[in-house]
Amino acid sequence: MKNIKLYFAPIRGFTNALYRNLYAEFFSGFDLAVAPFISTVQAKRINKSHIKDILPENNSGMPIIPQILSNDPDGFIKLAHVIFDMGYETVNWNLGCPFPIVAKKKRGSGMLPYTDEIKDFLDKVIPHIPCRLTIKARTGWKTNTDIFDLIPVFNQYPLSEIIIHPRIGIQKYDGEPDLDIFEKCLRNSNHPVVYNGDIKNVETFRALSGRFFSVDRWMLGRWAVANPFLPAILRKGEDTIPDKITIFKKFHDELFYRYRQVLNGPSHIMDKMKGYWFYFSWSFENSQMIYKKIKKVKKADRFRGVVDEIFSNALKWKN
Numbered sequence: 522m523k524n525i526k527l528y529f530a531p532i533r534g535f536t537n538a539l540y541r542n543l544y545a546e547f548f549s550g551f552d553l554a555v556a557p558f559i560s561t562v563q564a565k566r567i568n569k570s571h572i573k574d575i576l577p578e579n580n581s582g583m584p585i586i587p588q589i590l591s592n593d594p595d596g597f598i599k600l601a602h603v604i605f606d607m608g609y610e611t612v613n614w615n616l617g618c619p620f621p622i623v624a625k626k627k628r629g630s631g632m633l634p635y636t637d638e639i640k641d642f643l644d645k646v647i648p649h650i651p652c653r654l655t656i657k658a659r660t661g662w663k664t665n666t667d668i669f670d671l672i673p674v675f676n677q678y679p680l681s682e683i684i685i686h687p688r689i690g691i692q693k694y695d696g697e698p699d700l701d702i703f704e705k706c707l708r709n710s711n712h713p714v715v716y717n718g719d720i721k722n723v724e725t726f727r728a729l730s731g732r733f734f735s736v737d738r739w740m741l742g743r744w745a746v747a748n749p750f751l752p753a754i755l756r757k758g759e760d761t762i763p764d765k766i767t768i769f770k771k772f773h774d775e776l777f778y779r780y781r782q783v784l785n786g787p788s789h790i791m792d793k794m795k796g797y798w799f800y801f802s803w804s805f806e807n808s809q810m811i812y813k814k815i816k817k818v819k820k821a822d823r824f825r826g827v828v829d830e831i832f833s834n835a836l837k838w839k840n
């Protein structure tokens with residue numbers, strides 16, 4: 522496999538600092554992670570708790586690029602300075618978040634139809650930030666054509682790269698990534714482009730890298746949460762990792778242990794672990810049955826027993 526860069530996608534609630542550090546203790550293959558978004562704030566001073574996830578002392582495991590969600594140039598500039606002062610040379614702007622609560626306020630993918638406002642934002646922000654800027658975008662909010670108005674705008678600015686997830690906002694995660702649209706973006710962009718979306722296994726990666734042979738940067742999200750061995754497998758081009766289940770179980774138990782140290786109350790812990798199991802279950806045969814069992818657990822104390830039972834029942838890795 523040629524010299525590729527693999528990025529861990531930001532998945533808010535999942536790929537936070539606790540998870541990223543633990544991930545790096547057990548697995549390999551990622552060059553960096555884009556951290557889940559931090560919103561800009563109105564307040565004059567930025568509270569330390571607001572930027573806790575990206576504090577360098579909380580990020581020993583993996584290099585990260587912090588991400589900002591905002592349509593407010595002044596707030597963005599202020600936060601970018603704070604991020605730069607922490608030692609980060611690059612910041613990412615989120616133009617992809619599809620959640621209505623975000624998008625309705627013209628943020629994330631909800632900003633994509635507003636080409637002039639995006640241009641105005643970049644005009645204001647770029648001369649006043651000390652760090653490099655990258656953008657993570659979907660291809661539109663309601664229509665795939667938003668991105669074709671935006672790429673000529675992006676081309677006018679010194680962006681370090683554009684990460685494109687070729688779905689539109691209202692799709693959320695339904696349907697397939699639109700590879701024809703991605704190809705057109707690739708042809709029209711003057712900036713390096715990172716592909717993101719549904720890289721599930723060696724086969725999908727081989728098909729994508731065969732089609733987009735000029736792309737050397739790839740971002741993996743949900744499927745790497747489901748199968749944390751995925752980046753190492755993609756680098757090698759095949760899965761030769763022995764004892765995946767044993768390693769995964771150790772990782773899982775440590776994840777549970779660390780969340781128990783930091784989360785308040787059993788229901789928060791259970792919600793957190795159930796969230797992970799939504800993705801983890803994708804890696805195993807009988808995934809639906811496994812997730813159903815996990816979902817039914819009410820008490821954190823019972824959780825360990827149910828997980829042990831699942832693991833002892835000849836759990837089979839799917840890929």
Ligand SMILES: Cc1cc2nc3c(=O)[nH]c(=O)nc-3n(C[C@H](O)[C@H](O)[C@H](O)COP(=O)(O)O)c2cc1C
Nearest residue numbers: 530531532533557558657686718719720741742743
């Ligand atoms: C629960 C969840 C939270 C996400 N949080 C973020 C985020 O904070 N910032 C961002 O740019 N994308 C976020 N994403 C989108 C992912 O980074 C990625 O673009 C998307 O999952 C598609 O890639 P995948 O198919 O490899 O998962 C999130 C996705 C999910 C499912």
